[in-house]
Structures are given as structure tokens and as C-alpha cells.
Amino acid sequence: MKERVTLELPPDLHFLRLAAMAGAEAARYAASAIGMQRQDVFTHAVELAVSEVFTNAVKHRRAATPAWHVMIHFGINAGDLEVIVKDRNPHFDLDSVPSPDVDAFPEDGYGLYLVKQVMDTVTVRREAQCNIVTMTKTIRPEDAT
Amino acid sequence: MEFQIQTRTDGPIAIAALSGRVDAANSRQLRRQFERCLKTTNRFVFDCQALDFIDSSGLGAVVTCLRKALATAGDIRLAGVAPKVKLVFELTQAEKLFTFFSDADQALASFADQHA
């Protein structure tokens, strides 16, 4: 089983819910394909990650740029999921984003930290003036609880 | 990390004080110094009171020394080996090759007993 789903959304927080829910649905689909009964943790992880990355894409948008869409692509396989989010924002480097000092309870900066925590892999590459964030997550046997 | 061999010849018995760590970085030095000493005597006490850590290459060196000592009808006795260093001897079965004493004096005395 291999399904490809692509969404193109305006870089606007009005569509944040749609993006995140699509992530949750894609995850649910990938999980149900291997007969997972309970997939809350897996689904929630993907929903959270998509919410964070879409938010970032919208927030870092420069006002002066011509109109573009955030492209969200789901590669759904039985038991695992790949999410690719493409935006036209200024370049950002994943490694240069500091992890929040969780002991100091900062008020922001948790976004990418959370994404890295809940997904198996997160990479960012720059291609044709786009940031391409690729995230993957596989259901492990212990998730099947 | 510190490692020094003080060979003070107390009669025909050599005492080597091992301290700090014995590992890949200094095990060769141990062997070399041991061989030099082997020309004078074949009975040794390794005082391990101040030895904190030994790894497999360190252990290998100590066992090689023992083999050489045994080949010339001598022996190496170990003194004051800390429990966690002893764990490594147990794990690798090197424990069976050596006799352990609580301190250097007892180890020295054990050689004397044999002669008596």
C-alpha cells in the first residue's frame, strides 16, 4: 500500500486546523492499514508535528513576497508515514535553531523541539528557493498498545 | 591519569604500585618496565591500592606479566585490589590466575611463608 496526498494551502493560520487534521487523518490511515487498534500516540504525534511546521511556515512569511502556497505532502505507507512541508520563506537551518532550555520554562521556541521529539526523523533542505521539511515516523511494535 | 611503577627491591621481591588507570595508553609501559625488572627478580607484588580502573588491554598486560613470571618459576601477587577493579578480574576469569591479598604487606609475607 502506498498513497500520495498533497495539499496546497495559503500561508494563513485559518488553514492551520485543516493542515493538522489532515496530518492526523493521514496518520490514522497509515496505522489502520496494519490493523492497529489504538493509534492515539502515533496520530497525535503527526498532528502536532504538522501543526508546528505549518505554523512556522506562516509565521516566517515575509510580507513583501509574491503569493505562494504551503505545500504539504503525505506519503502514506502501511505502518509508516512521510510528511513533506514546502514553503517559500527565507532559508532556515534546522541545526541553528536552538533547543529551548526546558528548565527555564521559556514562553516560546518549543515548536521544532516538539517536532524532533515526536517524529523519528526531521530534515530540512533548501531547494529552488524553498525550504523543504521532511519528517518521517514509523509505527513500532510498542506503539501497538 | 597517573601511572607510575615504583620498583623498590625488598629482598628479592619487587613491588610495583599501580595507580590511577591501567589501559591501552600505558599498558605497554607496564610491560616494558616489568621486563626490565624481571632481570633482577621473578617474584612480584602488584600493589593495586590506588588503582581505580583497568580495561582489557591493561588486564592483558598484567596477565602477560604473570605468564612471564610463571615461566621463570616466579609469581605475581595482587594486593589491595578495589572491589570494582576486582569485578573486571572476575568477569574475565583472570581472577583465577592470581592470588589476592588485602594489602602489600600480606602479599609480601605470603612469599616468605612459602620459603619457610
Place this chain on the structure above:
Amino acid sequence: MQIDQQVMKNIFVFMPRGRLDAASAPLLRERLAAGDGGNMVLDFSAVDFMDSSGLGALVAGARRLRAQHGDIKLACIADTVRRVLELTRADRLFDIYDDPEAAISSFAPEKSV
């Protein structure tokens, strides 16, 4: 997002409804900032999702209130919210109750029966 508000035993009880994300966090931030000082209970029984923006609003609110010797307590958080609090270790920052009533009376234990 909609945020219901009521006062019980001199304590502000906020009840946000829906998703607490970048789209709705500013509203929560604003509402938490409006109540000056005092104690608050956030009843999360109608919140099914929270991301880092929502968390940011909570942490900011708690910090402001504590500087004024008040506090925020949380009640009825969903598993999804609990996981975000745990992953960011922000669970150490909040008292979390499974009953808003208990959260409210915890502010004045001697008065509650």
C-alpha cells in the same frame, strides 16, 4: 476558539473550547493577561489539542500571574495536552487536577468543606 469565563469562589475559571494552536493562542494569551493578579483555573475539558503556541500562552500567563502572587491551575487535560506538557517538561510548572472543583478548592483548602 471560544473561551467561556466564570467566577467561582473568587477564582476566575476559564474554559477554552476547541484547539489551542497558533490561531487561537493569542486569544487565550489576551484573556489570561486581562485578569489582573489573583488565581485562575483553566478547565481544559473542551480542549482536544494543544501545540507549542498554546503552551507558550499558558507559560506566559502562569509567569505573569505568579509575579503578582497568583497562580494558574489546570483541570481535565486530555492525553494529547498532557503529552505536550510532558515533552516540554512544563508539567513541572502546573498543578493539574482531574476535576475543576478540586482545582478551585485547592486555592483555599481551609475554607472548602
Place this chain on the structure above:
Amino acid sequence: MKTLLVIKANTFDWLQAVFPDRSPLLASVCNKPLLEYLLDFAILCGSRHFRLATDMPLAKVEAVFGGGGRWGIELTYAPIRKTDDLATALQKNSRYCAGSRLLVMQGCFFLHYDKQKNYGPFMQTTAPGELLTCATGRILIHDATPLKTAPSPDGSPPPLALTSLRSIGELYRLSMRVLGRDARQYVLPGYNNETDVYIGRNVMIARSARIEPPVMIGDHVQIHKNAIVGPGAVIGRNVIIDAYSRIHHSVILDKTYVGEHLVLDRKLAGGRRLVDPGEETMVQLEDAHLLSTMRPSSRGRNRLQRLGHGLLAALLWVVLAMPYALLSFILKRQGRWRRSEAAYWVDSSGRSVRLTRVFLNPSGFCGRIAASLALDRYPLLGRVMRGDLALIGTRRLPATAANRAVIEADAGYRPGLFSYAEAEHWPVPEYDQDIVDRFHLAHQTLIYDFVMMVKVLLNKLHEETALCKSISK
């Protein structure tokens, strides 16, 4: 009846001090988490709701226990704070606790019970209050409503006792006791077709190895030749006991590699740490070939490696293109080159692809050269570039149901064009070869792979020249 377990990080300080990387809430006795014993007990008592209130991170626990569905109960989690006492914890869970008899377990302890006994009636009729207590925890019954039925006058209550847990030594002794004496009282993991021997899934035991009961072996364990395991051994998940080693009256925690010719007697080992539970001394070994931690494979690393393997494959593809074109053509005409196709599993999730197999007869001049250049593998280089195969990895397993079961249970399956065993020049039996492959896979890095790959190619060359010499003699 409902159950509330209140457990705080500071009750596990002793365990954190020795094994800081292991989640204390998953600390196990005989390969079964302490928490699971408590769940089992709550179920015996007729409780269908279990809540864990803790100040510790729950992600790992949640990954293992989930919502309790596997036990047929509802398991929920509640964060509390470091400073909360029992009363606060109860208040924070007041909605959960209301309206039902409540079994409260507080602290860090082991609960001795007997799965054959029915604890339901006893729990329902016992007067509220403290039931049992030990140095590190207690069990209470809370009930707002007075007893409806009078306490049953008949007979003795079912067996129930607490053992406090304050040190690795106590945890170790408890493991030995459960394994050696009390095993029948609990549901323990593993197949138990021989008395006092519990064996998990995907366990490989060399024919020459010896198992002496009582023994408990977790999932994905390899016991190599002439090793002796037991009496009194608890081996966790993902453990390798290498050749000639002996494990007596000892506990080996999950993800541990125990090297060759070692003896563990009355010890506890986990990763690189070795503990003498009698004297409570601990040593961290620095030699990976004595004791080490098995690394779980991560996808991030795999990506980079796939790229590295792909690039190397591309290089070989270019270098060997001419010899391949020429020699395969000649050998085909000589009838020394036959190809066929068969399906192979390419990853542990059960994906299979059809791979070209070349049967190369290495006799004659061209045949020898082709074999020494490993040209029979050439058609598969494309698969490496596509990422279906690693350049070097474990032996490829044909896509059969039996093999599927093997790889599904095992994260250490990464089929390669070449196998590590070939680099080691390992003797042929497949069983041994698998172990060598798994050992290397557990220790591998990209550079390591590169070195092993060079070794394979040199071996091939050497094999062939040796063959030539013996023929010319």
C-alpha cells in the same frame, strides 16, 4: 474498584544513579516491568481502572502500556509535581477516585501475590485503611461508603506482602527469588515448555550452548557457541551472549552485549555497567567487546548510510561496468553464467522485491576473474543505489513466511549485497553467519561499513588467487 498508583522519581534515585539512561518506571523483575506486576494484581482484585500518578516522564511508559487495552483495563496517566504528597495526589485525581472503592499504592516496592488466588472478595470486604506497608511504600484502601457486607469471617486472607526496593542489590535478589522460587505465582513472559525455562521470541541458541534452569530469556537474544546460561539467569531483550561465556545467578538487562569468554556469577549487567549486587559496587567498562550497549537502529542514521552505500555502489557500478559487460557476455556463451529471479525481503516491515540472482561457475580464466571481482553481484548494484539493499549488511533472506517471522521479530535485518560474514571470511553454516552479521550490524557505522566492504573485496580477490594456486599445483 479502581486503582491509583502514586510513584515519584525520588523513590528511584538508587536506580537512576546506576542506570541513568533507563526509564525507572520500566524497571523490571524477571523481564517484566514492576508496573506490570501491579497491573496484574489490580486485575486480580477486580479493578478495571488503573491510574498512574507520577512526576516522571511518561512517554516511554505510555509507549509500552498505552491505554491498558492489552490487559483489558483502562489505564490513565496523571502528572503530579515533585512536592506533592499523597493527599495532594488524591485531590488532583479526585474525580477518578470518587464513587468507588479505591486501591492506593504509593511508592516503589514489589508486591508478592499469587495469580491462582482470587483477591476480589478480600479487597471488597477489607476495612478501609492501610493494608500493608514497607520501608519504601504502602498499600491502602480508600472508601467513602461504609462496608455493605461484613468482613468475611472465613479463613485466612490470600497471600500478600511487600518488599521494599532501595538498591540494585534488592532488585537483583528479588529477580533471583521470583525466578528460582516464586515463578508460578506470577504471569511471566516467554514460552515455558520446560520447567523453569522461559524463552522469548526470536531467540537463537547455538547447539553447543547450554541452558541450565531456572532461566529466563527475553526476546531477540542470541546465545553463541559453548556459552552456558544458568542456573539462575535472567537475560533481557536484545542481548547477545557471546561464545564461551557463562552466566550464573545473574541478571543481564535489555540491550547488552556480553563478550566472549566472560563469567558473570552473582552479577547484574546492563549496557556497559557491571554491578556486584552483594557489595553494591559498580564498574563501567570501557571495552565495547567486553560489555556494551546494543544500539537500536535509527532511521536518521539509516538515511545517511543509505546515501553513503548508494554512492559507493555507484562507484563500483562505474568501475566494474566494462569487466561486467565483457565477462558476462563471454561466460554466458560458455554457459557459465545463469540468471534467475527470486523475491527477497528487503526490510523488517515485510517489503519484498524481486532480485536477480546470478549463478557463476568460477572455473576457467574468465570465470575466476568474474568471481574475484564479484561480478555475480553486479546486477544488484542498482538495488543498492535505489536504497532497497545495503551495500554491506546481513544475509538476504528469501521472501518466505518463515523468514518473514524471523525478520519481523528482529530489528537487526538489513539485507546487503554483501554480508558482514563475507568480510570476516566466516565459515559457511548459515546460523553462525547470521550471528556475525547481527554483531556487526549492531556495531556498525558508515566508515566501518566502508572498511568491511574493502575487506570483502580483498577476500574475494584472495580466495580466487588461492584457488588458482591450488589448481596450478
